Amino acid sequence: MNRVWENHKFLWKLCFKTAPGYMLYHLYDAFRYQFFIFLEHVIGIRYVLHCAEYGEPFYKVVLAIGGIMVLIMIQMIPDGYFIHGLTPKSKPKLYKALKEQMYEKAAQLDLSCYDNPKYYNEFVLAVAEAETSIDRFLQLLNSGVQSITVVVTTGVLFLTTDAAGILFVFASFILNIFLAKAINKLNYNVRIKVNPLERKRNYVSRVFYLNDYAKELRLHPEVGELLEKEFEEANEEIVKEQKSVVKKRVGLQFLRRYCAGDFILDGLYVAYLIFQAAVLHTIDYSNAVILFNRTGSLRGGMRGLAEIIPQANENSLYVDKIRTFLDYEPVIKHGVGVAVPEGVGDICLNNVSFRYTEDSEDILHNVSLQVKAGEKIAIVGYNGAGKTTLIKLLMRLYDPTEGEITYHGKNVKEYDLDAYHKRIGVVFQDYQMYGASLLENVVLDDVQDVAKEEKAVTEALEHSGFGERLATLPEGLATPITTEFDEKGVNLSGGESQKVAIARAFYGQADILAMDEPSSALDPIAEYNLNTAMHKAAQNKTVFYISHRLSTTRDADRIVMLENGRIIEEGTHEKLLAANGKYAKMWHAQAGKYGA
């Protein structure tokens, strides 16, 4: 309960700080809406009926109703601004206030959080729910204020006219709540059983409409029939589940709709009112009409109040996710640590072991490697040997579970993270292009002074072999990349994008280059050209190059062969061939046929 309160207080503070005027008017608006309905439909109509019943002079009607009309016309003036000006302007600001905090956090989150599917799903949900949780909060405030206004105004009307009516309304309301609860429980139980079936159903329909499966379905029509059968079975199961509760549900619905609702309010209460008006003469007609008309609103107001708590509980669950996310303390922190010494230094891995989670197996096991400044290291091995993980540790996307990595003789954990990242240029297999200018796609930062960067970026692009393509772009470095939000944008081909990704590594003037199979997506000629282009930029830098095409790595200063997270062989190509171990076997498997 406390948590629910805290969570909404958090939202209120955030919203009020961002758009105080909007939030205040939002509260006023809910009150205003119900208040004027009450003024118009209760006070106004009752007064007219009263005048008619007792033959009051006509001018009184004109004055009263005319007065109400003027009030309504005036209060309506700011309403249009609220709906068409303030709301569309303020809501994006509110969303941004929350989401920017979340993005900030997301950018610092440990990469390991992304590997943990449970955490990642929570994170995605939190991001997806950020806007709706604000919407729900605003809605909650609105319906809360509206309900209170209705219950207070209409409650006073009943108390001052004929208090007993409240009992009828209250009885109907209480019964309704109990029955609604029973129905919800019943529906919830069905839902639990039906959910996995619906998932199955949706899966099948995805297979049929996704492009990915289209080819296979055409080649293997039988499998389509198999899936359709699964689909039909799932649907039949759902019908069976629904049928099993039909009687109970119809019964409960009737009790709720009729016995708790219409019968009490339109039957019993009306009989009571008529009895008072016709037999006891304790109530006049105009009041009877108004009381009857307002039973629905009063019950609605009561229900609105009763629903605030479950609604707040629900919203709180989402806000909880958002706040837990915002409160997360990353293990690998930004903005702390010392500067990295200038120049290329030695890099050492000392007994490094790494596993993704506590109880999983080691991905890297007791790896030690001393790399001198400017040395070219090739890392080879089978899929899953731990090559990419090694690069990620080097980049400090993760920290080793055991052991340490040092640069310039100091544990890399002690350096300022951003400064350290700047010293390593990296090309992963999976790189992304962004909806921004070509220049910004290389720099990957919000560039204020474009002219200052132009030379360095052009150079980097030329080194990566993008120079020719650059010359064909009419807007040069300012060319928008991707058609994400610029129709004139350029969608680069796979090979071109790869060159831009490589240019990023060159641009930073890094001391260390780490390349994770940069050529895997390329055909032989393109691979060849890429390797040629890269060698210029790699001069005087320490290089880590991952590949399972051994032809590209044979001339490394040192080849490191990984297997199951361990270094099993190490040395120059010739040395390893002479040793006739696993590397030699792999080499011969690839080269053998070329020699034929």
Added chain:
Amino acid sequence: MKKRTRAIRNNFYAMKLLWKICPSQVIHRAVTQILGYFEWLFYSAFFMRYVINALETEQEFSAIMTFLAITVTVFASISIYNSYFEGKVLPITQVIVNKGLNKLLFKKSRKVELSCFEDSEFYNKYTLAMEQADVRLMNTVDVIWGVIFGVAASVMSFWLLYDVDKISVLFVLFPVIGNFVFNRKIGQTEFKRNQDMAPHNRKIAYVNRVMYLTDYAKEVRLTKAFALMKRHYTEAIQGLIDVTKKYTKFAMVMHWFRVQFTFTFIFEGMLIYGGYRTLVSQTMSLAQLAVITSMMVSSTWILIGFTESLMECFKNGLFVDNLRNFLEYEEKLPEDYEGDDPGNTIESIVFKNVSFSYKDTEIIHNLNLEIRGGKTYALVGHNGAGKSTIIKLLMRFYDPTEGEILLNGRNIKEYNLQKYRSLFATAFQDHQMLSLSVMENVLMRKAKPEDEEQVVNALKLAGVYDKVQTLPQGIHSILTREFAEDGQVLSGGEYQKIVVARAFVKNCPIKIFDEPSSALDPIAEYQLFDNILKSGRDKTMLFISHRLSSVQNADWVFMLEDGMVKEEGTHKMLMKMQGLYADMYDKQAENYLATERSKVTDGIFAAGGEV
């Protein structure tokens, strides 16, 4: 105007479609709406009028109670019906509609040619139509009833008002103007505003994607890409604010008039008018006054409900349009094309002057090639040379724009499509697993116990049987976690091998492998090609590969470039030619074959060797 008639026709189409799938739901939905309006009008027009009249004329209390009792009973039976509708009819017919509609959609999506899936415009419309199609179809029909009975109820309420007092019905003009003039103006303004906002919202959605997708996570950490996104976000928000400002004033004025016309003028006007009639001219009874005060509210809201239904009706027209276009789409290359039986042997496959264009770009130019039965063929070339397209043409996923493809001397268009395709076993490089058992994923049909041996053999040849054996239920384990909690997730390379096993298991005259080793490491790749070649000794076989070392043992090699066969022959012949193939081969082989480091002049390590 044309758009409107189309929208109306579409709504009728939706009605017919739902009627075909589940007529009872169509009827029940109509009945509940009629009953809803009946209750509304009865209480606001008739009930109160009767009661107050009875009171004023001082009728017997028991007579009024009898009337009340009858009313309560009638509504009890209506309530029984409504509960039955909500508790039984709706939940069950919803499933029936889902089943019926999806079966139509599935059937269609299996029948349309593959190129529909690759045509992004068609595909977007199609996925739009598929999304929650059942719920939206039911909603569409509900809205149609809303329009029809909304009109009826509006007319009815005007008539009831007219019946009470002839002049008072004129006040209804106010909400009519409010709804159809001012509300429409607001709608148009909002539409324009949303259009102006769309690019900014797209930007916001993009930023959001970059910030949470795993694909971007590494780069966001290693670079300042976040600053770039932040700028985009701030710009987009400012854009939204600017757009809002542009429309605020006009919308504000329209809003004010709409509210005054729709509510204030009719309500306050009628109250003063009613007061005048009862108090000054004394031509209206208290009962009548009470009725017009409640009728003015219900008439207004019925009218608003009708207008909203009408607008939604046009919106739904768009959704139905997509659905309809898809269901009525006429296949250019129907999957169930009937034709001659192609038999079960392959003597020859010939591409004769085949050209193929995809979206106005010619990918294959005047291509000629011949494949003889019982031989092994390799297709090599750069990315984008057209290798995969040739396979797709051969499988008849597309038909050539020009030229023809002949099987045993006859154009493949003349054969029964299903039977023709079953001549081939094809392993594509993009591996898709279905949430079925390993065995079914290999067979791609329902598995029978006697299939087991073949499946095991195929998995062995593909080099993944050892892995499958380690799974808890062996070849009966369910793959992927799509809906099995304990589904097995394998690596990309392992999935690829299962796809290859599909081609091994199928007993058919020709097998095709499209870069079967792209996700495999060298040893696995080596073994796989060895197995492929062994298994295909006297079968017709065609494979695509980047790795030219694996191509040497093919009987014949086609070297493709720019959608044409540039060179063909055996490996030896091509090497002798010293052409494109030889160049490509040498580049790949060079580093493997060089005996001394000094021979290597290029590559990332070349310059660094002497540091």
